[in-house]
Amino acid sequence: MQEFERKRLLERIDREGATVGASIPDTITVQDEEVDLRTFVFEIKRRDTVPEGERERVEQAKRNLRRERLQRKQRIENDEVSYEEGKTLVQSIIGIDRALEALGSLGPSNIEAEARAQEAADQKRWMRFLKQALGNDGGRRGRS
Structure with missing residues (x-):
């Protein structure tokens, strides 16, 4: 392969x-x-x-x-x-x-736990999107 x-x-x-x-x-x-x-x-x-x-x-x-x-x-x-x-x-x-x-x-069903899990999943997706949009390191380094 x-x-x-x-x-x-x-x-x-x-x-x-x-x-x-x-x-x-x-x-x-x-x-x-x-x-x-x-x-x-x-x-x-x-x-x-x-x-x-x-x-x-x-x-x-x-x-x-x-x-x-x-x-x-x-x-x-x-x-x-x-x-x-x-x-x-x-x-x-x-x-x-x-x-x-x-x-x-x-x-x-634990509604509070489900809400926390959903929020965590949303944050994870958002961070993945930002990393892709900004590059793997999350932005430029070395600039003040």
Whole structure:
């Protein structure tokens, strides 16, 4: 795989809004175990809140999905796959991200925490925009 192709794949993973329109994969292999991911997510999502007994199962699933996402991303970063395999990995990573978003929105709603998280995300986007607009160092150095 060419370096520019790898960068393009990695940018696609990290692109804001990458999961818009993406679907959760029917099944996914996580740590050598086949998981009916879509069924699991929809089974959990159709409830208003996650029952106490299911919370640990959901948290473990989220940890496993994050770990699997990282491993797949590292395979692309470390040039362990062809460009075609990389494209397939990107699609699966975006599907994992979509599932994580769905599972992350579960549970009791804390409006204040959500507002803080939204404000932090807005600040992060604003700082990223400023860095891009002004250059990576945020402006010129050496001027008084």
